[in-house]
Every structure is written in structure tokens, then in C-alpha cells.
Amino acid sequence: MPKHIVSGLKYLTAVELIREGLSQKEVAKILEMDRSTVSHYLNGRNLSWNSIEVAEIITKFCPKDFLTLTYALLNDSEKTRVIVKTCSKKSYKASVEESCIGCGLCVDTCLLNAIVLDDLKARIDSDWCNGCNMCRDVCPTDSIKILEVNNGY
């Protein structure tokens, strides 16, 4: 069953990436699939429509649930990053205040590897942030602010 949901998520990601202009070959490489499988997926073959529905529901979960469930299903950091970022419809602006002590807890927590430490201060790459707020929740000094932007939906 989890395998089917993963297929659904990969399908949604593949469709989105193709729409963004990537070739089937590039999509296959990113998702670590055969090119023929990508082709089958895009034509709606080898995939139960129910898994796509379930996957679509998952992508509409709150960002934290979407991210943690996807990571739990895939157990792979790189593919989780691609799928979550591609299927997330919202953008976020993350900022770190001067009260940050550089403990690195957020770095260790972020499943999208969007945070690095720079001179004892966390720096968040907003392009990769999916607004899960897990970093904000672990921050001992309450230094992280994450705002939703481009809320066109």
C-alpha cells in the first residue's frame, strides 16, 4: 500500500515537472525511475487511479504532515525534497532573528535541508522551505519566523 501512494506522489511530481518544461529523461533521473515508467505514468498506465487520489489528498495536508508522511514513505531525503517542493503550491519566506544562538537544532530537524549555519546563525533558503514549521518548533530561542507568501489559492 505505501508503495502505491509513493507511485501516486511520483506521478504528481512527474506531471508537474513536465509542465515546468523538463524532459521525460530528466524527470526519470530526478525521481530515480526508468524513463519508460515515467512514460507509462504520464499516460496513466501501471498506476491505479486511487493512488493518485490518495497522493493528491496528501499534498493538500498541512505542510508538516505532507512532508513527514512523504519522508516516512520514501525514507529518502533527496526524493522527499523534490516531491514536496514540486507538489507544494505555496511559497514561504523564512527569516532568522539575531537572537539565534547557532545551536543547529533547526539544521538537524529540517527534512528539506534548507538550513545551514553561517557565523553561528541559521540561514534558511526560502526557496526550499515548505512551511512545515518544524524548525520554528524546535528553536530554543524562538528566533525563526516563517511567513506564507503568494497565497493565490
Place this chain on the structure above:
Amino acid sequence: MVTNTKEVKGKDICVQRISPEEKRELAYKDDVCIGCGICAKICPTEAIELGEIGAIERTGVDESKISIDEAKCVLCGMCSSACPVDALDLKLDEKSIKDMAEYPQLIKSAEISDDLCIYCKACETACPRDAITIARILPERSKLVTGEIEIDKDTCISCGICEEMCPADAIEMEHHEPTSSDPTVSSDITVNKDKCVYCLICRKSCPVDAIKAVCRSCSYGDYDLNPEDSETTGSSFIDEEACVNCGWCQEICPVDAATVEKAFEGELTIDQDTCEACGACVEICPCNVLSFPEAEFGEQSDKVQADETYCIYCGACENVCPVEAIDVKRTAVKHTPTKSKSWEKQLSELKT
């Protein structure tokens, strides 16, 4: 979720956080800790608590001077940076933050210049932490004296007076029981010229004038001695783990070979009226700043004396004083620069 693990080995504590990104490890060494509580003061998450150090110090109870709550510790490293004696050390992927330029470090040092040191060992004796070792090579005695000595064995009666008198143990005589075939009492008498200092005691005390000896230094001066041969050489070593940068070595050194830089500046005040002379501060002080003046036999000294010259303003004495008679003020905390505003703030808040 990443969680911390804690390992306690004897009185030492180790808190770890391992993620796919990195391994953070905070190690605490109790035997290095002086119980100042600066770690507890700077900790931004209140994860460190200072124990009852007065009781721990006095009773020798098997307990760490600090405790670390691994559920609260975020392994930021502030305690490690602020510890004046490096009892705490945070390592990121096995590399100490004390070796990383982005982390502020307390500016403190103790050095002994081998160029200036005369190896008198005054610092070694004075160091309250036994952190200094002076290894010295003394000059050879035979190269500091010059002269001649000869014993006329035909005249010598083997009485052994010279052997007994020689202050340098340079004369040796082999005694033996006389027999009818060999009626002598001594088979041989030798002078060890590496030991002889040409003091002429043997010549003067010989009852039969069998010894001819002269001290050339007395007669002609040191012309055939090389001044370099009289120099003591050696090397000095400071155990950085034990050293607390108190400055005893610098103050006691007669040739200014020791240089100490202290991380904190401040002021130490003792309210003599409140002090009950319990001695807890004297025992805890890592720098021998505090002492009781010599009291008459049978009398108890009722005031504690302080010499601030050696104080590092760690505040351990203030922590143990049961009657709050001691006030330690820190007016400056010297550290290497940091770009982090929060670290700057936390470090400057160590000032009181």
C-alpha cells in the same frame, strides 16, 4: 526527530546529538571544573545547574560539580566558549569549537619564555594547580672549579681523615684488615676529580702532609673556566588543562619570564563583618587568592584575607560562601570577536 543522549562516566558527562547532518558532542571533565558556575549562567536554555559545590568540595562526595539536563541542552556551545578553565568542550564532527574562528574564545593564556627562564622553579612551587613542570639540567660541577690535587701515597698513613672531612665526597679509600703478608690498612686512595672542588680541606686536615692541592681559581682567577659551562639549562612546561591563568607564575618569577593573560577583569570584595571564617572559599578558590593569616597557636583566625592579584574573577568563592560575605564583580569579559549578536550578548551578560 533528533534527540540527545547523555552518558555519565564517573563524574564526567557527555551529551550527544547525532543527525545525518552532523555529530555534536559536549564533553564535561569534572576534575578540570573549578565550580565557578559560569556555564550555568551563560546557558541559554537553563540546561546546566551548578551543584552544591561547597559540600562536594568539603566532603569529597562522589558527585559532579554541575549537572546537564540533556532534554534542555541544545548543544550550542556557549558553556564551552565561556568556561574559564576549558572543563567543557563542544565538538562538531570531532572538531572542537575552540579551534573554530567563528566561535568566540576567551582571551586567556599563560606562557613561560625559555629564553628568559633561569629555571629557578619558583613558579613550579607557587602554582596552585601544579600545572608547571620545570625540567632543568644543572652545570657540571667539575667545570665550575679548577685546580690540582695529588696524594703522596708513600707518605699517606691511610688514616682516612681526608675521606671523612671531604665535603664533596670526592675522596675514596679502600680499607682492609692488615695481615702479616700485607700490613697496610688501605689498599688504595683515590680522588674523584669530577667531584673535587679544590676547597683544600683535605690538605689542611692531613696529619702527615701527604696531600698537595691548589685551587687555581683562588690563585689566578677563573681564566681557564668557560662562563657558559656554569649556565643551568632546561625547559618549562605548562599543563594547559590544569592551568587556570591565575598569574602566580607571573608574579613570582624573578626574571619576568612568565606572562599570563586573564579573560576576566573585575573586583573581589569581602565583607569582613559578615565573614564567619568557615574557610569554604579558601578551599574552593582555584587560585590561592584567599587565605587565613597566621594565627597564634590555639587561636582561630577570624578574618579571611584576599590578594586580588591572583584572582580570575570566576566567582566560585561567592557561590560557596554560606553567609554571602563575598562579592565578585566581573567588569570585562575578553573574547575573540564574533559576528553573532546573541553570543556577544550572552558573553557580555557574564559581567555583573
